[in-house]
Amino acid sequence: MNDAPRPATHWILTLSCPDQPGIVHAVAGMLAEHGGNITESQQFGDPASGLFFMRVQAESTASREELTGAMDQVAGRFGMTWTLDVVGRRIPTLIMVSKAAHCLVDLLYRERSQRMPVDVVGVVGNHRDLEDIATFYGKPFHHVPVTRDTKAEAEATLRGLVEESGAELVVLARYMQILSDELCRDLSGQIINIHHSFLPSFKGAGPYRQAHDRGVKIIGATSHYVTGDLDEGPIIEQDVERVDHSRTVEDLVGIGEDVERRTLARAVRWHAERRVLLDGRRTVVFR
Amino acid sequence: MNDAPRPATHWILTLSCPDQPGIVHAVAGMLAEHGGNITESQQFGDPASGLFFMRVQAESTASREELTGAMDQVAGRFGMTWTLDVVGRRIPTLIMVSKAAHCLVDLLYRERSQRMPVDVVGVVGNHRDLEDIATFYGKPFHHVPVTRDTKAEAEATLRGLVEESGAELVVLARYMQILSDELCRDLSGQIINIHHSFLPSFKGAGPYRQAHDRGVKIIGATSHYVTGDLDEGPIIEQDVERVDHSRTVEDLVGIGEDVERRTLARAVRWHAERRVLLDGRRTVVFR
């Protein structure tokens, strides 16, 4: 289709649609027609939802326009939702924080050491405590304080920052304010949160205190997409660490921070690598 | 103190009391007076409850009467609750089951391979499904069916079995009936249960189905002492296993069984080795 030779690009294609015969064949055929060599591919059919999910990495010299046009045809036939991206493209990401540094430090370090394909375009804090860390890593820090009276205004500022920075992902790295339902819906599937998790779970204030009082032997963290219902969006990743009776509440908090930062880091990386697909209230994670 | 030489016995002493200076000194002194050589010792002062916990293993040629008399004096001084036992004594244990075999098979195997100092004196089932396993391991199987009408009678039978068998521990190895509050209180600290645990936790029927619908990435199990409130007694041990989106509800159940059996096995072993001390709603586990 091209007169001039073009270097091959390494593409990521993700898609979901109602499960039915012929999907893989159609997608593979479309790629084959465009000289695509599949380097990695995973599929999953969910019997519960009746949906089929697929993530393909393929090298091809075809242009984005060619692939997009071809996929539009396939997608129309099967009723697909799909995305096309380039392997390794760094996703513009806005990190939101309050006072706790552990997740921010970890994410910025991982970006810098190139262990995570994100491009942190800014850090938003409702407090100024973490400004120096952002600055050290060369990131613009936006102080957006939130009070009951200024909440609407603050959220408008946040929307502005997302737009101006071109952020495609917002990471709530222990951001202690609740976003409005409206914002959550508008950025659905683009906001990732992290919170602590316990067996059993504890409601109300001071969860680490409660976990300590109950003598739990394991503490954990859950990273999930944010929906209107703050802690209840689709789970991307969970992890835990063992503790024992000798740990103080303060110890539990410290251990919890370690679990939180590594759980969040995995969730962000998998999202940025387009490994996470939404399946209703669940996620499909093609690790 | 003795005319005749006596071979040394390897003792386990556990105690708890209000925290105060001089406890360790007094206990160690008492043991030293009786020729005791401490081979293992752990202490823990809980700042929250103000209680002090201690577990000591010591070799001594003193008799049980001598040690008991001496400990009575020490205990009186400090307001101690205490136990004295012999290292490796196999705790008479009654296992209660319904239809699921995984925990029973595991416990019986571990007893036989001498990885756990218990002496299983019988298996009680409200169904007959697991009778052949009990029989293979040479254990008396007691069929005690439970219906709404026969619940009181069944519990009386159970109490009789505990007494006749001399059981000091009752293990609910996926026993699916709820014991009465009265029985739980009477056998407080002597009944160990196992149940599945999730992040977040799920109430109501079909927890594995719910966990699957929510797309959890970790499933776990909790082993605990039974109090009146079935699943809420002091936690002895918890463990988890990772799962992903591709696991069916059936898979989750199978993985859950693996986690349950190993979690229960650890809890039973630690209890039998007198490593678990009660600290209000918590446990101190001297592993």
Added chain:
Amino acid sequence: MNDAPRPATHWILTLSCPDQPGIVHAVAGMLAEHGGNITESQQFGDPASGLFFMRVQAESTASREELTGAMDQVAGRFGMTWTLDVVGRRIPTLIMVSKAAHCLVDLLYRERSQRMPVDVVGVVGNHRDLEDIATFYGKPFHHVPVTRDTKAEAEATLRGLVEESGAELVVLARYMQILSDELCRDLSGQIINIHHSFLPSFKGAGPYRQAHDRGVKIIGATSHYVTGDLDEGPIIEQDVERVDHSRTVEDLVGIGEDVERRTLARAVRWHAERRVLLDGRRTVVFR
């Protein structure tokens, strides 16, 4: 292609071949032509070996002959090695043991509770210690003692048992004799072994003693296919457990047994489910 309606069968197709464009398209096309609905599919291209691996589960009413004929054509075009099996078919399996019971008990329990698609067709022991366990589970026990002088004869007996029983898999469940290189080659990819593993590794006798002397904090197990070089075949699964200074050599052995049995169980299940493909000295495990 069929006159009469046939109920759909749930097939597993696995294949590997030199990586090249068009493989997935061809396989998916072949399945589509035979009315196949793909329910699960995983692919992996190994840049190091240049090989491509694929495992597909698909429901189809086509007969084995039809699918085999069609796959022969596709395979010829791409130079594929492939297998076709039915989901859930229980793989005839021979278990070999010596004196240690932990792996045997676990495998037989898992077979019976239908957590693992194997059909244990017999147990071979070079000692009689585990005969009663085999008998309890209704399995023929073959006592095949091995001495230096009878080794060749014993191996001939073993070959006979494999043939007569129709075993497609041999599991060395802590079988303490070394099989001949010839036998390992003849049954290449069909013998799974389990052994303990440490960081660092220890050569020579008494590895648990050595691990204890070195104060390791983690002990592990490795399950692998057996090649001529006993412990060095392609690794299928590994797992570990934490230990500390207070564990005796005996404790380490007990913990090691727990790790071994669960590691071996996973390896056998994944093999039986056709999830393990060979990639030179490595395995691809489509979990």
Added chain:
Amino acid sequence: MNDAPRPATHWILTLSCPDQPGIVHAVAGMLAEHGGNITESQQFGDPASGLFFMRVQAESTASREELTGAMDQVAGRFGMTWTLDVVGRRIPTLIMVSKAAHCLVDLLYRERSQRMPVDVVGVVGNHRDLEDIATFYGKPFHHVPVTRDTKAEAEATLRGLVEESGAELVVLARYMQILSDELCRDLSGQIINIHHSFLPSFKGAGPYRQAHDRGVKIIGATSHYVTGDLDEGPIIEQDVERVDHSRTVEDLVGIGEDVERRTLARAVRWHAERRVLLDGRRTVVFR
């Protein structure tokens, strides 16, 4: 013993000596005489080495001189090696690095967030790559290049830095030079190293490449005291992470860095909290 009231200090006492009756009694008695209230205490008798280990935390208003004098008497009686320190005292620590940042970033962050009682008095690098990180955290950075010709000189510089800075601990945070046997002996028990670990272990260059070629399913890290024999000193802590066939060598390196940094962080914290006692080639870690 004191005329004037003195606020209580929270002390840590660690000791080891040949195992024998009366040790705990003597130590507890000495503390009781000085008004000490034991808040945490652990003991361990190693049957293999015949040594007894103890770590006690106790609050007391006695002065260091008083306690030291009293302990000298007890120690003389039992042949003890012992240390007396104050809970929470931040151990002056020198961190040595080459080019890899992951461990340095983690340690400096943990120091700043007060999760680890160390006072990093300087960072030594044989390259300048990590100077900016040290500077950001307000730490003096010492560039001490090492070539074959300057090795002796560099080590003299290093000794000078240890002395001037008052460092009591040297952490090799992926420092890629080998220290001389003499230096290792002089700072015995004061140098902590981290290295990757695999099952099985791999000798020679490119261990991650080798691990990848072998298809390992677990990669790990070991933190240990440095003795003359670089990677073979007493192990303080080990940890692992699971990997699968789809991980590239580069992925393994990244995952390995995560395991390394958390393993090293634990080892340093436990050392700084005086929880690690030497038992010949092993450690006793009172976590």
